[in-house]
Amino acid sequence: MSEEPGNTKSERTRLRVLHAAAKAFRQNGYAASSLRDIADSADMQAGSLYYHFDSKEALAEAVMDAGVLGARHAATAEIEALGPNANPLEKIEAAFRGHLGYLLDEADFAVATLRMLHQTPDAIRLRHLRKQRAFGRFYAQLFEEARSAGLVRPEFDLSALRMLLLGALNWSPEWFHEDRLPPEELARQLSRMMQHGVMPANVATFGRRQRKERAS
Amino acid sequence: MSEEPGNTKSERTRLRVLHAAAKAFRQNGYAASSLRDIADSADMQAGSLYYHFDSKEALAEAVMDAGVLGARHAATAEIEALGPNANPLEKIEAAFRGHLGYLLDEADFAVATLRMLHQTPDAIRLRHLRKQRAFGRFYAQLFEEARSAGLVRPEFDLSALRMLLLGALNWSPEWFHEDRLPPEELARQLSRMMQHGVMPANVATFGRRQRKERAS
DNA sequence: GTCTATAGGTTGATAGAC
DNA sequence: GTCTATCAACCTATAGAC
Numbered sequence: 001m002s003e004e005p006g007n008t009k010s011e012r013t014r015l016r017v018l019h020a021a022a023k024a025f026r027q028n029g030y031a032a033s034s035l036r037d038i039a040d041s042a043d044m045q046a047g048s049l050y051y052h053f054d055s056k057e058a059l060a061e062a063v064m065d066a067g068v069l070g071a072r073h074a075a076t077a078e079i080e081a082l083g084p085n086a087n088p089l090e091k092i093e094a095a096f097r098g099h100l101g102y103l104l105d106e107a108d109f110a111v112a113t114l115r116m117l118h119q120t121p122d123a124i125r126l127r128h129l130r131k132q133r134a135f136g137r138f139y140a141q142l143f144e145e146a147r148s149a150g151l152v153r154p155e156f157d158l159s160a161l162r163m164l165l166l167g168a169l170n171w172s173p174e175w176f177h178e179d180r181l182p183p184e185e186l187a188r189q190l191s192r193m194m195q196h197g198v199m200p201a202n203v204a205t206f207g208r209r210q211r212k213e214r215a216s
Numbered sequence: 217m218s219e220e221p222g223n224t225k226s227e228r229t230r231l232r233v234l235h236a237a238a239k240a241f242r243q244n245g246y247a248a249s250s251l252r253d254i255a256d257s258a259d260m261q262a263g264s265l266y267y268h269f270d271s272k273e274a275l276a277e278a279v280m281d282a283g284v285l286g287a288r289h290a291a292t293a294e295i296e297a298l299g300p301n302a303n304p305l306e307k308i309e310a311a312f313r314g315h316l317g318y319l320l321d322e323a324d325f326a327v328a329t330l331r332m333l334h335q336t337p338d339a340i341r342l343r344h345l346r347k348q349r350a351f352g353r354f355y356a357q358l359f360e361e362a363r364s365a366g367l368v369r370p371e372f373d374l375s376a377l378r379m380l381l382l383g384a385l386n387w388s389p390e391w392f393h394e395d396r397l398p399p400e401e402l403a404r405q406l407s408r409m410m411q412h413g414v415m416p417a418n419v420a421t422f423g424r425r426q427r428k429e430r431a432s
Numbered sequence: 433g434t435c436t437a438t439a440g441g442t443t444g445a446t447a448g449a450c
Numbered sequence: 451g452t453c454t455a456t457c458a459a460c461c462t463a464t465a466g467a468c
Contacts, residue, residue, distance in 0.1 A: 010433075029335045031247035034461065047464080048434045056462065089415075115334060117390070119245045152414045157405060160397050161414065164406050167387025168380040174333070175379045189373060190380050196420055197413035198368045198377065199305075204412055226451075250443065263446080264452045272444065435468075442461075450453075 014052045017042045022063045025112035030060055030119035060116055061124040065131070067113025072135050074102035088146035093191035095142060099169055100183045104176050111173045139166065165194060230268045233258045238279045241328035246276055246335035276332055277340040281347070283329025288351050290318035304362035309407035311358060315385055316399045320392050327389045355382065381410060 020042035024033040035056055039046040053059040078098030079091050086094070103110045117125070143158050152158070168190060181189070197204065236258035240249040251272055255262040269275040294314030295307050302310070319326045333341070359374050368374070384406060397405070413420065 013433080027334075029245055029247060031245060032335060035463090036461085044433090045435060046462085047436075050463070051433055118243075118331060119248060146414075150416065151419060153416050156409070156414055157397055157401075160402055160405050161409065163391045164384040164388070164402070164409075167385070167390070168383040170390075171383025171387050172380070174383070174386075181373055181376050185373075186376055186380070189376050193372070193377065193380075193410060193413065195413045195415050197409070197411045198362075198372055199411050200366065200369050203367060229451085251445085252443080260451095261453060262444085263454075266445070267451055433468105435466100437465090437467105439464080440462095443459080444457105445459105446457080447455090448453100449455105450451105 010052070013042075013044075017044075017049060017052050017059070018062055018066065019108065021059050022066070022108040022112045025060065025063055025116055026108045030116045057121055057124050060120050061128065063109060064113045064116060064120075064124070064128050067109040068128075068131050068135055070106055070109055071099055071102050072138065074098035074106075075138070087151070088142060088149050089151050089191070089195055092142050092146060092194075093187060095139065096165075096169065096191055097184050097187035100172060100187045103169060103173055104183045107173055114170055114173070136162075136166075165190070226268070229258075229260075233260075233265060233268050233275070234278055234282065235324065237275050238282070238324040238328045241276065241279055241332055242324045246332045251275075273337055273340050276336050277344065279325060280329045280332060280336075280340070280344050283325040284344075284347050284351055286322055286325055287315055287318050288354065290314035290322075291354070303367070304358060304365050305367050305407070305411055308358050308362060308410075309403060311355065312381075312385065312407055313400050313403035316388060316403045319385060319389055320399045323389055330386055330389070352378075352382075381406070 017038070021033075021038050024038045024041060027033075028037075034046075035049055036046045038059070039049050042049075049059070053062065075095040075098040078094040078101075079086070082090060082094050117128075120128070139162055140159070143152070143162050146152050147154075147158060152161075172186065176183075176186075233254070237249075237254050240254045240257060243249075244253075250262075251265055252262045254275070255265050258265075265275070269278065291311040291314040294310040294317075295302070298306060298310050333344075336344070355378055356375070359368070359378050362368050363370075363374060368377075388402065392399075392402075
C-alpha cells in the first residue's frame with residue numbers, strides 16, 4: 001500500500017538495472033551478457049546487483065516478463081481505441097499496429113525477450129513460454145472471431161496463418177530502419193496483404209479463371 | 217584435383233564436427249555452446265577440434281555459411297523445377313517452398329544460422345551479413361519481376377513486403393510441429409494469402425464498396 | 433544500498449606426446 | 451589426427467565492511 005512502484009529509491013534503481021539488462025541482453029544475448037557489463041551500464045558494481053535481483057536468471061526473467069506484458073498491452077490498447085463497432089479484421093490490424101509499435105520503439109525489452117527465448121535456463125524458459133502462449137491465445141481468439149464472421153476463407157489453416165503473421169512481426173526488429181516506413185504503415189501494409197492480397201483485382205480474377213480453364 | 221570433398225578421412229570427420237556444432241549452436245546459441253560440448257557430441261576431445269578449425273569463430277562461420285548456402289540452393293532448386301514458363305508469383309511460391317523446406321528439415325544448420333546472427337563476434341557477423349544480403353537481393357529480384365509484370369498493386373512497398381514475408385519464413389522454426397501442416401502446405405498457405413488475401417471475394421468487394429460509400 | 437575482495441567453476445586456446 | 455595437460459581469462463555468486 002505505502003509503496004507505489006517506481007517511487008522509492010530502491011524501486012527506481014531497480015528499474016535502472018532492468019533497463020541496462022534489457023539493453024545488454026538485446027545486444028549480446030543471455031549468455032554473452034556479463035553481470036559486470038550490466039552493472040557497469042547501470043553505474044554500479046556487479047555485486048550490488050544482487051541486492052535488487054536474486055540471480056542472473058531472475059534478472060532475465062524480469063526483462064522477459066516486461067517484454068511480453070508490454071507487447072500485449074500495446075496490442076490491446078490499440079484495439080480498445082477502435083471502439084466497440086470495429087470488425088474483427090480491423091481489430092487484427094490494430095493489434096499488429098500496437099504490437100509492431102512496441103517491438104520497434106521499446107525495442108530493448110521486446111527484442112531482448114525474443115532473442116533470449118532459447119538461451120535462458122530451462123526453469124525460466126518454461127515459465128516464460130506459458131506467458132507467451134497466453135499472448136498467442138489472445139491472437140488466436142481474434143482470428144477465430146474473423147473466421148466466424150465469415151471474413152476468412154475456409155481453405156486457410158487459422159493456426160498456421162496466425163503463426164506466419166506473428167513471425168512477420170517478430171522478425172521485424174532484424175531489418176527495421178527508422179528512415180523507411182514507420183511501424184503504423186508497416187502494420188497497414190501487412191494487414192492489407194493479409195486481407196486482400198497483393199494482386200490487382202482484375203489480374204487476380206483473371207488468374208482464377210485461367211486455373212479453372214486449365215482444370216477443365 | 218585429388219581430393220573430392222568428403223572423401224578423405226579428414227574431410228569426413230570435419231563434416232562430423234560441423235554437424236555437431238550446428239546442433240549445439242542451434243540448441244544453445246553461440247556463447248553458451250562450449251567447444252567441449254561440441255567435441256563430445258562429435259566423439260572427440262576439445263583440443264582435437266583445432267586440427268579442423270582455427271577457432272570457435274571459424275567453426276561458427278562454417279556453420280553459418282552452410283546455412284545460407286543451403287537455404288538459397290533449396291529456394292533456387294524449386295524455382296528451376298518449375299520450368300521456364302512460370303510467372304513471377306509462382307516463382308515466389310516455389311522459393312518459399314524450398315526455403316521453408318530447408319528451414320524445417322535441415323533445421324540444425326538453418327536455425328543455428330538465424331540464432332547466431334547477433335551472437336557472433338563482429339568480424340564474422342559482418343562477413344555473414346554480406347552473404348545474407350546477397351540472398352536478400354535474390355528475393356528482391358523476384359518481387360521486382362512480379363511488380364513489373366503487373367501482379368502487385370503499386371500501393372505496396374516492395375521492400376517492406378519482402379521483409380515481412382521473409383520474417384514469416386524465418387520465424388517458422390520457432391513454432392513448427394511436424395504433426396501439423398507440412399512445409400509445402402505452409403508455403404502454399406503463405407503464398408495464397410500473399411496473392412489473394414484471406415477474405416472471400418464477395419466480402420472483400422463489399423468491404424471496398426463500404427469504404428467508398430463512407431468516404432463519399 | 434553499495435562497495436571490495438574473492439571463492440569456485442568454466443571457457444577458448446596452446447603445447448607436446450603419441 | 452587425436453590425446454592429455456594446462457594456462458590465463460572470465461564468469462556468477464557470496465561475504466562482510468561501510
